[in-house]
Amino acid sequence: MVRAVLKGLLAHKLRLFLTAMAVVLGVSFVAGTFVLTDTINKTFDTLFDEISAGTDVTVRAASGFGQGASTETARDTVPASLLEVVRRVPGVAAADGSVGGYAQFVDEAGKAVTTTGAPTLGFNWTQPGLSPLTLRSGREPQRAGEVVVDAVTAKAHKFAVGDKVKVLFRGPTEEFTVVGITGFGEADNLAGATLAIFDVNTAQRVFAKVGRFDSIDAKATEGISALALRDRVAGVVPAGVEVVTSQQVADEGADSVQQALGFFSTALLVFAGISLFVGGFIILNTFSILVAQRTRELALLRALGASRRQVLWSVVGEAFIVGLFASLVGLGLGILVALGLKALLAAFGIDLPASGLVIQPRTIIASLVVGVGVTVLSSISPARRASKIPPMAALRGGGVEQGGSLRRRSIAGAVVTALGGAALLRGLFGGGISLVGLGAALVFVGVALLSPLAAVPMARVIGAPFPRIAGMSGKLGRQNAMRNPRRTAATAAALTVGLGLVACVSVLAASIKSSAADVVDKYLAADFIISTSNFMPNISTDLAPRLARQPELAAVSALQTGEWRAQGATRGLFAGDPATLGQVLKLDVTAGDAGGLARGEVLVGEEELNDKKLAVGGTLAMTFARTGTKDLRIAGTFAENQLLGDYLVSTATFDANFTDRLDFAVLAKSRAGVSPADARTAVERVTADFPNVELRDQAEFKQQQEDQVNQILGLISALLALSIIIALFGIVNTLALSILERTRELGLLRAVGMSRRQVRSMIRGESVIIAVLGAILGLAVGVLFGYAIVGALDDEGIGKVVIPGGQLIAYVVLAGVAGVIAAVFPARRAARLDVLAAISHE
Amino acid sequence: MSNGTPAARGTNLVKVYGEGDAAVRALDGISVEFAAGQFSAIMGPSGSGKSTLMHCMAGLDTITSGQVYVGDVELSTLNDKELTRLRRDRIGFIFQAYNLVPTLTAAENITLPMDIAGREPDKAWVDRLIDTVGLRPRLSHRPSELSGGQQQRVAAARALASRPGIVFADEPTGNLDSRASAEVLGFLRTSVREFDQTVVMVTHDPSAASYAERVVFLADGRIVDEMTEPTAEKVLDRMKGLGD
Numbered sequence A: 001m002v003r004a005v006l007k008g009l010l011a012h013k014l015r016l017f018l019t020a021m022a023v024v025l026g027v028s029f030v031a032g033t034f035v036l037t038d039t040i041n042k043t044f045d046t047l048f049d050e051i052s053a054g055t056d057v058t059v060r061a062a063s064g065f066g067q068g069a070s071t072e073t074a075r076d077t078v079p080a081s082l083l084e085v086v087r088r089v090p091g092v093a094a095a096d097g098s099v100g101g102y103a104q105f106v107d108e109a110g111k112a113v114t115t116t117g118a119p120t121l122g123f124n125w126t127q128p129g130l131s132p133l134t135l136r137s138g139r140e141p142q143r144a145g146e147v148v149v150d151a152v153t154a155k156a157h158k159f160a161v162g163d164k165v166k167v168l169f170r171g172p173t174e175e176f177t178v179v180g181i182t183g184f185g186e187a188d189n190l191a192g193a194t195l196a197i198f199d200v201n202t203a204q205r206v207f208a209k210v211g212r213f214d215s216i217d218a219k220a221t222e223g224i225s226a227l228a229l230r231d232r233v234a235g236v237v238p239a240g241v242e243v244v245t246s247q248q249v250a251d252e253g254a255d256s257v258q259q260a261l262g263f264f265s266t267a268l269l270v271f272a273g274i275s276l277f278v279g280g281f282i283i284l285n286t287f288s289i290l291v292a293q294r295t296r297e298l299a300l301l302r303a304l305g306a307s308r309r310q311v312l313w314s315v316v317g318e319a320f321i322v323g324l325f326a327s328l329v330g331l332g333l334g335i336l337v338a339l340g341l342k343a344l345l346a347a348f349g350i351d352l353p354a355s356g357l358v359i360q361p362r363t364i365i366a367s368l369v370v371g372v373g374v375t376v377l378s379s380i381s382p383a384r385r386a387s388k389i390p391p392m393a394a395l396r397g398g399g400v401e402q403g404g405s406l407r408r409r410s411i412a413g414a415v416v417t418a419l420g421g422a423a424l425l426r427g428l429f430g431g432g433i434s435l436v437g438l439g440a441a442l443v444f445v446g447v448a449l450l451s452p453l454a455a456v457p458m459a460r461v462i463g464a465p466f467p468r469i470a471g472m473s474g475k476l477g478r479q480n481a482m483r484n485p486r487r488t489a490a491t492a493a494a495l496t497v498g499l500g501l502v503a504c505v506s507v508l509a510a511s512i513k514s515s516a517a518d519v520v521d522k523y524l525a526a527d528f529i530i531s532t533s534n535f536m537p538n539i540s541t542d543l544a545p546r547l548a549r550q551p552e553l554a555a556v557s558a559l560q561t562g563e564w565r566a567q568g569a570t571r572g573l574f575a576g577d578p579a580t581l582g583q584v585l586k587l588d589v590t591a592g593d594a595g596g597l598a599r600g601e602v603l604v605g606e607e608e609l610n611d612k613k614l615a616v617g618g619t620l621a622m623t624f625a626r627t628g629t630k631d632l633r634i635a636g637t638f639a640e641n642q643l644l645g646d647y648l649v650s651t652a653t654f655d656a657n658f659t660d661r662l663d664f665a666v667l668a669k670s671r672a673g674v675s676p677a678d679a680r681t682a683v684e685r686v687t688a689d690f691p692n693v694e695l696r697d698q699a700e701f702k703q704q705q706e707d708q709v710n711q712i713l714g715l716i717s718a719l720l721a722l723s724i725i726i727a728l729f730g731i732v733n734t735l736a737l738s739i740l741e742r743t744r745e746l747g748l749l750r751a752v753g754m755s756r757r758q759v760r761s762m763i764r765g766e767s768v769i770i771a772v773l774g775a776i777l778g779l780a781v782g783v784l785f786g787y788a789i790v791g792a793l794d795d796e797g798i799g800k801v802v803i804p805g806g807q808l809i810a811y812v813v814l815a816g817v818a819g820v821i822a823a824v825f826p827a828r829r830a831a832r833l834d835v836l837a838a839i840s841h842e
Numbered sequence B: 001m002s003n004g005t006p007a008a009r010g011t012n013l014v015k016v017y018g019e020g021d022a023a024v025r026a027l028d029g030i031s032v033e034f035a036a037g038q039f040s041a042i043m044g045p046s047g048s049g050k051s052t053l054m055h056c057m058a059g060l061d062t063i064t065s066g067q068v069y070v071g072d073v074e075l076s077t078l079n080d081k082e083l084t085r086l087r088r089d090r091i092g093f094i095f096q097a098y099n100l101v102p103t104l105t106a107a108e109n110i111t112l113p114m115d116i117a118g119r120e121p122d123k124a125w126v127d128r129l130i131d132t133v134g135l136r137p138r139l140s141h142r143p144s145e146l147s148g149g150q151q152q153r154v155a156a157a158r159a160l161a162s163r164p165g166i167v168f169a170d171e172p173t174g175n176l177d178s179r180a181s182a183e184v185l186g187f188l189r190t191s192v193r194e195f196d197q198t199v200v201m202v203t204h205d206p207s208a209a210s211y212a213e214r215v216v217f218l219a220d221g222r223i224v225d226e227m228t229e230p231t232a233e234k235v236l237d238r239m240k241g242l243g244d
Ligand SMILES: Nc1ncnc2c1ncn2[C@@H]1O[C@H](COP(=O)(O)OP(=O)(O)OP(=O)(O)O)[C@@H](O)[C@H]1O
Pocket: B017, B018, B024, B025, B026, B044, B045, B046, B047, B048, B049, B050, B051, B052, B053
């Protein structure tokens, strides 16, 4: 039996290839994701190890968030005088303090040098041996006005030793002379971050930490372990300061990056999962067709004495081999995918230190298990059908269409759809994201089960214009799409999944966009919004006060955001200037007194107050990383404001509890009677000195919000494109198999005078109908999903569902075009059939 | 298409399959004419080259050497597109089985070649064929709802529907019982006698051959005999001589 399976597979290499393709792409996505994230994780492990390679212990302020809090979280500083104390500890060979913060270069064109997500860092030059910096040219910074630049930034912006360069800080912009170019260990920079290195006094001054260090690093003398040194140093530091091994600092750093990456990797795996789900549909459909086509052969086997079990296993065995083959190819392809993504990162300026791709056994096992699993599972139902073929079927001739009643299938479909819908809603309204995923998957399975019912009428309607456009070939194409509703429906179902999700995301995006515009009207009073391009909190605290001095402006308020904790959960807060906040935002205080803000109290969103069972006049225990737990009085409540979140404090309160304040946005309202143009000129007068900020009026701000949503929509659609491509392979596969099955008929048509061109047009027609059918079903499901999700997001302020009609129609048209493309290969094959051979085909 | 030019003719037809030792001379120098308005039969033992001759004459297959004319067109001068058009407009086909497109009704199958060409069928002519072949009540049925005999009658009507210059039929009654055969053959004879059509039919069956006006006997890729005014007995006798 095994040999028969293998022989059969090898005899149909093309079929094997097409079937496997569905799984290959999904598996390559899975493998690529694992390889990439493992590689990046390893890279960061190495990187953070390198950062701390020269040191053994680190002295730093304790975090209010407790041990193990990530280095990202801002801590308090330690007094610089502590350095001498540490240096005097026996066993300390060398120690130095470091101090750093936000520092962004301005390029030759006067624009801020930006990164793709990585920070723009500045810090001080520390003693050689303690620092991972490796000078490439020039010398270290020694006095005020000198800076050392990382090699990547220097190269990209042609900064050379001796050049003057401007640097943006929290405070005023300053000019420096480049005195050196540095690498970071082996790499040219620190994983994409830009580096500005100053002498220690300059660093302390520009980062507003005069007389302070962020941390002190110490190296042990020969023979003393890091742990021993840690304990010795711990004995001399004051309360509120902690001493940890540098290894621990490195691990914390790597952990925090890996946590951030974890989300990224989960997201990619979700899309890989969708692709595999779609692949499963195609495998199922392919095996169903194969079993139908081989009815006679299988019946003959049964007649010759093969048991049901043997027939079943022959089909499952074939699936196993296809799955194994596909998984191995997918694994190989996945490594290429990872390499491609890595090259892409490099192209974006994220220079990962050279380290080979990491292929963990987990990657290989997961790829194989998932690939083989999906294939084998998908083959079980066709295999069972194959095993039920009676030996008598060998005697009956002709192509056997799949039997079984559509009614049972439809009832099952309705039940599955209903269950899926229920799970989806349950998940959306509090049940959790995995329930949403399960529900969506069930709905798609249910719709696939139901769709044969709709296939014939829908194909009739979709194909209605075909006879007029393409005459007889159009008519035959349409009828071919209708002749086997299960096959048409199952092939279309694969596309339904991808397009359903795209449609759902489109509906969401359209709804979010429309609500975002509403949010601006409803909650924003300012005429101008100033932010950085990527909404990083990187606006100099100098900007808002200077803006406030412009006579054309009535009110200016800077906004800050920060994180705090309560009961182990991290929450966000906003801060602003109590004097002006109410003029730039529509802040509707519903209870208590907003004046409390200025007294260091907190305002809580009305709903949040009720949710958390808080009370106006009561206290809220807020834990800050820098200052630990503080009890803040609840001054009052405010009506929901999408721009403000749930907790609001004053900028003074923020400064008291967070380090390194940088503004997240600055809002400005022009004085009555000042023309918008004059007001804008006034604002631009100030912002011109801050190259990293962007200025928008309300309309531009709305547009920007829209652009951002579009960007995310584009990204998600691109990731879903893979599953759509897989679905198109499914159409190719079905058509190719159908053509094989209809060889005789094609021969006949060619004999009685159908041209090759007409044959191609006939196949194309069938393909377009299948694709459009799948698309329309997908859009229907997607729009319903969109309704459900928007309904669930009601609390988040997405009020009404917006159906992007034009976009959805465009998707259907695109699906039709995709159908034409999917038909190219099968159509060519069909047109090339040798007429005589086809006529005498068994 | 009447007197003078034959409906189809072949001169010195040679068809070799394969190469070297494995080469088979399926047609070994055949010259033959099929006069317009005549019902001809081709007979011969299995493997004698009947189907090959028919396929080559009908432009479904290419010959190794020699010339084939359909009407006054020499087939070797035509490219694939022109051959396809020739088959569509000037030749009718009836095969032994699987003659019909399963998704089309009987009526649609009958007008298929014209529909492919995008031409309006000659309604009066098609109606006449349908009535002659006795398919009026079955027109809206699909092939799977028709008996084998009915299917072959639909195929015969289809072959004649575009008034082709010649109809080639390869064992059109090979799968039918004698009654169904008689219906198909009677229809072909009527179409030749009364409607002035030209039919060339390959058959194994002497009584089928007796419907024709002329029988050509093949053996080993050559024409070995001809007979006009055949009867079943005469044909049977001749066939015995060929050792079929
Ligand atoms: N495609 C082919 N390749 C090789 N040889 C072929 C091919 N087609 C036919 N032949 C050979 O050519 C010869 C004539 O075949 P043909 O089909 O014309 O015979 P036939 O007279 O129609 O026989 P039958 O009565 O069995 O249908 C046979 O020897 C056959 O084996």
